[in-house]
Amino acid sequence: MMLFAPLLLIAAAMGQATASAPKPDVVIWPHGVSPLGIKHKENFGNHGLSITVHDTSGIAEVHQATADVMIVQSGEATLVYGGEVIDAHSPSPNEVRGTGIRNGTSVHITAGDVIHFPAGMPHQWLLEPGKQITYLVVHVEEPTAAKP
Template identity: 95%
Template sequence: MMLLAPLLLIAAAMGQAVAPAPKPDVVIWPHGVSPLGIKHKDNFGNHGLSITVHDKSGIAEVHQATADIMIVQSGEATLVYGGEVIDAHTTSPNEVRGTGIRNGTSVHIVAGDVIHFPAGMPHQWLLEPGKQITYLAVHVEEPTAVKP
């Protein structure tokens, strides 16, 4: 009996020694907009979220280390992708910008369309005067190649 009590205390202490791992906070953007404003970008380590509104044509962009998934919420535009970036220059690590895209593919994009750009894919939005496009972007870091 005297041996049983210390064993029960040790067992109870061992059960309390390992605390459960904290769960990450859930982030909710009511009506598709961050509570911190439309310009806010949330970064979750290997992925991020942002809302982008274009009311004029944009520059050519290449994200060399991240894939983009875009869910168009409203508006319309022409999307040019692929091809070669004109006047390409590095603006920050793994980010290239340019004045346009040569020999790219053009497609008309409207609300409800979902687009996936793999890392390294040039893309550019072209808007007609008076038009606008708004989309939710999910930026996902591409995993590095696993060596055998």
């Protein structure tokens, strides 16, 4: 599937293993779905994978210590990013949530789009009633980002 070709580039960019470091097992998600189910999140040390399905608008969020790379598999939505999180609170270390984003940039996102959010970038999905968006997320720990 051409949609997952960017994953090869992402995997190569994250392959910082040295000759003496043990190599992790290969993990294959046939047709883009974890063998453990659509909601499963897989962690691999400095990065993780998950499939996310939204059928309603999401909350505003900021990940202070991880970057996100999203590969949209299906559907469409408006993505709002940047700006300031409204009613911001921190439910866990290095995570900020809120009800929306003020003064952000809005862009229409559809299947096949690939998005990179650096650590610290507010983002939120807005969906029209009856719409849905599904995407693969690669969460990458940023070594210079905030840590608890």
